[in-house]
Amino acid sequence: MDAFYASVEIRDTPALAGRPVCVGGPSAGRGVISAASYEARKYGVHSAMPTAQAARLCPELVLLPPDFKRYTQASREIMEIFKRYTPLVEPLSLDEAFLDVVGCERLHGDAEVIGREIKAAILKEVGLVASVGIAPSKFLAKLASDLDKPDGFRVIQPEEVRDVLDPLPVSKIFGVGERTAKRLETMGVRTIGELASRDRETVLERFGASGAWIHDLAHGLDARRVNPSREEKSHGMERTFADDLSDPEELRVFLLEFCEEVAFGLREKGLRGKTVTLKARYADFKTVTRSQTLASSTNLGPRIYSVARELMSRVPEGSFRLIGVQVSNLEDVREPVQADLFSGLEESGRGGRDHEAVTEGLDKLRRKYGRGAVTRGSLVGRGRSKGRDGS
Amino acid sequence: MKVLCNREKLREGLAVANGVIPAKSTKPVLENVCLVATDSGLELLGTDLEVSLRYTISDVEVSDPGTAVIPARVALDFIRDLSSETVTLQLGDDENITIQGGDDSCELVTVDPDEYPVISRFDTEGAFSIQGGSLTRLVGQTAFAAAREGGRYAMHGILTEVHGGELRMVATDGRRLALASTPVDVKQDSKEPAIIPTKGTQLFCRVISDPLDQVSLQFGSNQVGMKTPNAEVFARLIDGEYPRYSAVIPEETKNHVEVNAEMFSRKIRLVSNVTGDDARAVRLNIKKGEVEFFGRSAGRGEAHAQMEAAFKGSKTEIAFNPDYVLEGLKNCEADLVTLEFSDRTSPGKFRLGENYIYVVMPITVEA
Numbered sequence: 066m067d068a069f070y071a072s073v074e075i076r077d078t079p080a081l082a083g084r085p086v087c088v089g090g091p092s093a094g095r096g097v098i099s100a101a102s103y104e105a106r107k108y109g110v111h112s113a114m115p116t117a118q119a120a121r122l123c124p125e126l127v128l129l130p131p132d133f134k135r136y137t138q139a140s141r142e143i144m145e146i147f148k149r150y151t152p153l154v155e156p157l158s159l160d161e162a163f164l165d166v167v168g169c170e171r172l173h174g175d176a177e178v179i180g181r182e183i184k185a186a187i188l189k190e191v192g193l194v195a196s197v198g199i200a201p202s203k204f205l206a207k208l209a210s211d212l213d214k215p216d217g218f219r220v221i222q223p224e225e226v227r228d229v230l231d232p233l234p235v236s237k238i239f240g241v242g243e244r245t246a247k248r249l250e251t252m253g254v255r256t257i258g259e260l261a262s263r264d265r266e267t268v269l270e271r272f273g274a275s276g277a278w279i280h281d282l283a284h285g286l287d288a289r290r291v292n293p294s295r296e297e298k299s300h301g302m303e304r305t306f307a308d309d310l311s312d313p314e315e316l317r318v319f320l321l322e323f324c325e326e327v328a329f330g331l332r333e334k335g336l337r338g339k340t341v342t343l344k345a346r347y348a349d350f351k352t353v354t355r356s357q358t359l360a361s362s363t364n365l366g367p368r369i370y371s372v373a374r375e376l377m378s379r380v381p382e383g384s385f386r387l388i389g390v391q392v393s394n395l396e397d398v399r400e401p402v403q404a405d406l407f408s409g410l411e412e413s414g415r416g417g418r419d420h421e422a423v424t425e426g427l428d429k430l431r432r433k434y435g436r437g438a439v440t441r442g443s444l445v446g447r448g449r450s451k452g453r454d455g456s
Numbered sequence: 457m458k459v460l461c462n463r464e465k466l467r468e469g470l471a472v473a474n475g476v477i478p479a480k481s482t483k484p485v486l487e488n489v490c491l492v493a494t495d496s497g498l499e500l501l502g503t504d505l506e507v508s509l510r511y512t513i514s515d516v517e518v519s520d521p522g523t524a525v526i527p528a529r530v531a532l533d534f535i536r537d538l539s540s541e542t543v544t545l546q547l548g549d550d551e552n553i554t555i556q557g558g559d560d561s562c563e564l565v566t567v568d569p570d571e572y573p574v575i576s577r578f579d580t581e582g583a584f585s586i587q588g589g590s591l592t593r594l595v596g597q598t599a600f601a602a603a604r605e606g607g608r609y610a611m612h613g614i615l616t617e618v619h620g621g622e623l624r625m626v627a628t629d630g631r632r633l634a635l636a637s638t639p640v641d642v643k644q645d646s647k648e649p650a651i652i653p654t655k656g657t658q659l660f661c662r663v664i665s666d667p668l669d670q671v672s673l674q675f676g677s678n679q680v681g682m683k684t685p686n687a688e689v690f691a692r693l694i695d696g697e698y699p700r701y702s703a704v705i706p707e708e709t710k711n712h713v714e715v716n717a718e719m720f721s722r723k724i725r726l727v728s729n730v731t732g733d734d735a736r737a738v739r740l741n742i743k744k745g746e747v748e749f750f751g752r753s754a755g756r757g758e759a760h761a762q763m764e765a766a767f768k769g770s771k772t773e774i775a776f777n778p779d780y781v782l783e784g785l786k787n788c789e790a791d792l793v794t795l796e797f798s799d800r801t802s803p804g805k806f807r808l809g810e811n812y813i814y815v816v817m818p819i820t821v822e823a
Contacts, residue, residue, distance in 0.1 A: 360605075360630070401737050403777060404817040405630055406803065407699045 066143070066160035066187075067194050067215035070100035073139050074129050076192045085110065086127045092116040094307030095386075099131060103215050136160075139191055146186045150179050155291045163203055165291035177220055184218060201226075202287035204239055211237075226285040231258030238282045240275060248272075257283050297336065302327050303389020309348045311384040313377075320373050322444055323390045325366035329436065331392060332428055335399075337364035338392035343376040346387035355379050361403055362396055365424060366441075457522025457547040459493045462515045463535060463557060466498075466543055469513045470532040472662055472687070473502035476509045476655075477528040489528035490572045491545065493518045501575050502528065507656045508575045510688040511663070520546075524553050525567040531555065534562050576690050578683040583674035586623060588684065589667030590638045594625045595657045597636040597787045597812055602654050603629035610696030614657050616680070617649035618642050622811075623673075626701050627654075632780045632816040633701055636809075650675050651698055656691025663687035705815055706805050709796040711769030713742055717793040717808075720747075721785040723761045727751035728778035730759035737819040739775040742767055751778075774800045775819045781806070784814035 066072065070088040075081045085105035090096025096116035108123035120126055140159040147154045150173050153165035164183075166176050173179050180197040187195045196217035198209025205226065209219040212229075221229050235257055236246045252271065254260045260268070261283040268276040281287065302323045310316055320343075331337055342356035355376040363369060373390050408420075430439050473489045481487055481504070490501035495518060500511045524547045535543055540557035547553050552563045595614070603611040608630075615626040624637040660682050664671060672683040682689045727738050727749040741748040742765065749761040774797055785793065789809035797804040797818075806814040 399821070401775070401819045401821045403631055403819050404801065406628060406633060406704045406815070406817050407630055 067196055068100050068102045068106075069139075069160035069193075070131060070136055071102040071105070072193050073136055074132075075102060077135065081127060084127050085123050085125060086129065087116075087119060088129050088131045089116050089119075090130075091128070092120050095305060096307075097305075139193065142191045143187055143193075143195075146183060146190065149186075150183065153291045153293050155293055163206065163291045180218065180220075202285065203289050203291065204282050204287040205229075205285055207239070208233075208237060227258075227261075230261070230283065230285055231256060233257045235260055235279075235283075238279050240279055240282070245272070245275075245279070297334065297395060299342075299391050299393035299395065300327055300330050300334070300336065300338065301342070301389060301391025301393075302330075303344060303387055303391075305346075305387040306385070309384040309386050310388075311382070313382065316377065316385065316388060317374060318443060319388060320377060320390065321366075321370050321441065323388070324370035324373050325441065325444070326436075327390055327392055328364050328366035328369050329428065329431065331364035331395075332424070335397060336395045337362040337398055338396070339363075339394035340392065341369055341372040341376065342391040342393065343373050343380070344387070344389040344391065345377070345380050345385055348384040348386050350386075352387075353380055358394065361405070362394065364392075364398070365420065367420075457491070457493050457524050457545065457553075458518070458520035459491075459498050459545045460517040460519070461498060461513055461543055461545070463538060463541055463543045465513050465515060467532065467535050469500045469511045470528065470535060472511055472659075473500045473509055474528055474532050475662060476504055476507050476659060477502040478504045479529060485525070485567055485571045486573075487528060488525045488567050488572070489531060490523065490525045490569065490575075492523050493521050493545075495521060501572070503573055503575055505573065506653055506692050507659055508690045509659065509663075510575060510577070512686045514686065522547055523569045525569050525572050526553050526564050530564060576679070576681065576688075578672070578681050578688045579674055579676065580672070581674070583672045583681075583683075584618075584640055584642045585670045585672045586638070586640050587667070588664035588669040588671045590623075591671060591673075591682075592661045592664055592667060594623065594636045594638055595661050597808075598625045598627040598634040599654050599657055600627075600783050600787075601629060601632050601634040601814075602627040608696065608699070610651055610694055610698045613651040613653045613694040615649050615651050615698050615701070616675075618644070618646040620645065625657075626698075628699065628701060630699075631777075632784070632814065633704065634784065635701070635705070635813045635815075637811045646675060649698065650680055651694035651696065652680055652691050653694055656680070656689065659689050659691070663689055704803060705813065706796060706798065706803055709798045709802075709805065711742065711772050711795075711797055712767070713747060713769075713795045714766040714792055715747060715763060715795070717785060717788045717791055719763050720793055721782060721788075723747075723749050723763050724778050724781055724785075727759045727761050728782075730757055731778065732756075736777050736779060737775045738778040738781070739773060741771075741773045742769070743771040772800070774804060775821075776804060776816055777819060780816050784808060784816070787812070 071086045074088060075086055083104060085108060086102040087098050087105050087110060088100045089098040098110060098112050098114045098116055098119050100112055101110045105123060105126060110119040110123055116128065136159055144154065144156060144162065147162055147164055151164050151166050151169050155163040166179050169179065176199045180199050184195050184197050187193055194216050196210045196214045198206045198219050200206040200209045200221040201223050205221050209221045210217060212219045233256060235241050235249050235254060238257060249260065254263060265280050268280045339362040340356055340358045342354055344352065344354045346352040357372050357376060359372065369392060427439050470489065477489060478486055486504060492499040492501065498513045498516045498518065502509045534555060538557035538560060544556045545553060551566050553566050554561055554563050598614055602614060611628055611630060617624050618640060621639055622637040623640045626635045663684050669685055674681045679690050679692050724738055728736065728751055730753050731737060731751040732753040739750040744767055745764065746762055747765045751759040784806055787808065789812060794807045795804055800818060801820050803815050803817050808814050
């Protein structure tokens with residue numbers, strides 16, 4: 066999707082059409098842009114840019130707070146359209162997905178026909194503009210969809226792979242970030258064509274296993290399949306604060322809120338996890354992580370919080386701009402569980418069966434009346450904290 | 457200080473001391489062993505501030521009494537690799553210690569003895585004695601069930617108490633619990649149970665060289681002391697609330713199975729070979745006259761075994777982590793083991809000997 070959040074906003078408020086529209090956090094504090102319409106991009110505004118800077122670049126910028134409810138709804142509708150054509154849909158984010166349409170030709174026509182139909186259906190039914198890329202592999206398809214955004218439709222045929230790839234900068238390769246690009250440049254490699262012409266051994270020596278990966282991609286080789294049930298490896302949440310925080314008590318309250326939120330997310334997905342990771346970024350951007358693996362997996366807020374708080378105490382005190390909590394090592398809640406001896410008789414059943422029953426009841430309320438409907442006493446009166454993108 | 461000692465005895469003493477002395481500590485002085493030579497012999501002192509040791513080396517000739525604090529690890533390694541029968545330790549005027557064995561020697565830097573922490577002396581008041589082998593047995597039957605990482609701090613130790621003329625030890629990691637006891641000649645029950653760090657109890661066992669030796673135990677308000685003929689060990693008690701363990705030991709249960717201990721152990725191990733790496737579970741199907749064992753592993757297959765059993769109850773099933781069950785059975789003293797439980801979600805109580813109970817929580821599957 067093109068400028069997804071911004072496009073949804075413009076669709077719902079037609080008066081915004083043609084104006085530079087952004088969705089993001091407020092410029093007071095440290096808000097960042099999470100989506101910018103193409104009109105806004107003309108001023109040099111792009112996502113992840115601090116809102117204050119965007120406002121300077123484009124004084125007439127229309128800044129809107131995000132409304133994920135509507136974005137999620139639009140996303141769901143789009144994914145439904147995809148599924149009319151193939152069950153092999155692998156969502157990458159709310160507004161992006163890979164589709165494998167091999168074998169659907171007899172039913173729906175070839176990939177190009179399907180692509181055109183999907184693009185038209187999204188415009189007609191959801192009212193949004195999509196860019197489509199069609200190619201023999203995931204890497205090339207994603208590349209193709211980016212090539213003539215917005216409102217793009219690009220097919221890369223197997224025989225034109227080299228012509229398309231060669232002139233592109235190496236940074237277009239998935240996995241080549243700023244640092245790798247710089248290191249490649251010291252080898253005299255700037256374009257994908259130059260990387261492809263390098264000896265594989267040399268690249269491998271220089272970059273190890275990831276060298277093999279980027280060298281393959283430079284040749285257009287990408288054997289990854291479209292995986293409709295890509296397993297989630299972790300579930301987490303992090304926030305950059307409007308103002309740096311150093312008060313341990315205040316940090317703990319945020320931590321508790323994040324843990325509750327992460328736990329709710331896990332329960333919604335029918336998952337639980339064993340490893341809790343705390344991420345903390347100091348005012349000077351120095352970032353530390355600490356993690357701990359539990360004896361048994363959990364999706365209960367208080368359990369996650371007790372670990373996160375312990376991890377937080379192992380991080381040197383200071384002024385923090387960001388903290389985050391992540392739970393990984395996930396498993397399905399239907400996996401067998403080692404029961405606990407003392408869960409029944411302690412601290413009003415913390416982590417025990419009673420607690421699970423209470424949590425289940427609370428979750429029902431949260432689903433029905435919204436996440437803020439019930440909350441912990443220690444979080445009452447704070448409202449949900451806002452992130453830099455205003456969400 | 458100048459001491460002549462038997463090399464093997466000194467090596468053994470240093471090896472025991474190195475079991476307490478931390479390899480790396482924020483207080484570097486703790487990485488040393490303190491040697492105290494007096495007219496009555498040579499003592500080695502080691503501590504990590506939680507657990508402390510006084511170890512007496514016999515067969516020494518002290519020609520010049522004195523104290524030296526020397527790097528523990530290096531001293532042990534050097535003395536171990538010497539080939540002489542005896543070793544001479546001599547503190548020079550430059551405060552370096554020379555370790556000499558035959559024609560070979562080394563000179564090590566020492567630390568000012570005043571910097572070394574003070575180590576208690578065994579207090580005989582209120583102490584009682586127990587046979588070394590009985591203490592070793594209690595520790596062996598319980599320590600494995602203590603928590604190793606995570607969980608409540610108190611569960612990292614062994615709860616020890618005197619109750620009704622018995623010395624009782626309890627260890628749990630929250631999923632299984634081991635309780636063992638042995639009669640002692642003490643009239644008075646302990647006022648408060650002591651939680652001894654597992655490292656301390658392991659050191660108890662390490663210094664008991666002959667199971668027939670009588671050893672003394674003394675419980676203080678914040679530490680427990682143990683004395684053998686040639687060593688004293690002190691462990692700082694864990695200050696924490698131990699879970700109410702007696703509440704989770706089932707008393708009346710609906711199902712009661714009695715099986716041959718060795719065979720039961722063998723069948724569990726057999727079937728456990730075909731269980732997953734993460735979710736290890738062996739399911740027991742129990743009916744009149746027999747127990748059936750099932751193990752399965754996603755993507756690998758299934759295993760089945762069975763054995764005779766005396767069963768009181770109605771056909772039922774329960775699943776356990778086989779590793780937990782086997783760890784307990786390893787210490788089983790009896791030929792027959794009984795398992796009692798109420799249903800598939802409640803604790804299973806294994807009776808592994810007259811004074812030995814092992815409770816294991818089952819593995820359950822959400823409906």
